Amino acid sequence: MALPEIASIILRLAELAFAAVVAGLNGDYLHSVRGASSWDLGRHIYTEVVAGLSILFAIIWLFPFSSSFIHWPxxxxxxxxxxxxxxxxxxxxxxxxGRVFDWTNLSFRDTASCAQFKAVVAFSFLSAICWLASAIVGFWWVRRNTRVRHTTTAPTYRRRRWYRSRV
Incomplete structure (x- = not known):
């Protein structure tokens, strides 16, 4: 059945796209506040590192091999x-x-505006959901394909001795 392989490819592409959007928007914000204290920008630096690692591993694991499913942890x-x-x-x-997922009255004219921050938050959430779904698909695939088959054991035959023991 090719359904898990197709789902894995779709999820990896979504993970790659969402991480790229977060990296781009967050990187633009980090570039615009150059010179600020790295302590104040720690959240954004962390998000940028997670986005970069996600891009790297999504590209590596994008290839549809069965070994890509064992990476569910x-x-x-x-x-x-x-x-x-x-x-x-x-x-x-x-x-x-405003509220985090309130998308009314947003404009894209300013740099580093509320719309940009809310987009980073939304795509971070979507990326988290995609990685979680990918872990669930991988766990399901591994569990299904490594299940121990309980079958009746064939009777074992004793080897008949053709000689008489002297003991």
Whole structure:
């Protein structure tokens, strides 16, 4: 059945695209605030590192081999990293741009505007969901393909001795 392979490819492409969007928008913000304290930018630096690692591993694991399914623990780990990035960015916004998923009255004219921050938050969440779904598909595939088959054992035959023991 090719369904897990197709789902894996689609999820890897989505992970790659979402990580690229986050890396681009977040990188633009980091470039615009050059010279600021790295302590103040820690959340954005963390998100940029997670996005870069996600891009790298999504490209490596994009190839549809059966060995790509055994990486489900790493997929789960990346999902956790993305959920942490999402939480840090939501905490950083702290309602200064309105509710996190309120997309009304947004404009894309300013650089590093609320729309850009909300897009980074939204794509971080979507990336976390895709990595989690990829981990679930991988776990399901590994569990299905390594299941021990319980069959009745064939009777074992004793080898008949053709000689008489002297003991």
């Amino acid at each position: 790493a997929d789960l780990f990346f999902s956790i990293l993305w959920f942490v990035a999402f939480g840090l960015l939501v905490d950083w916004l702290d309602g200064s741009c």
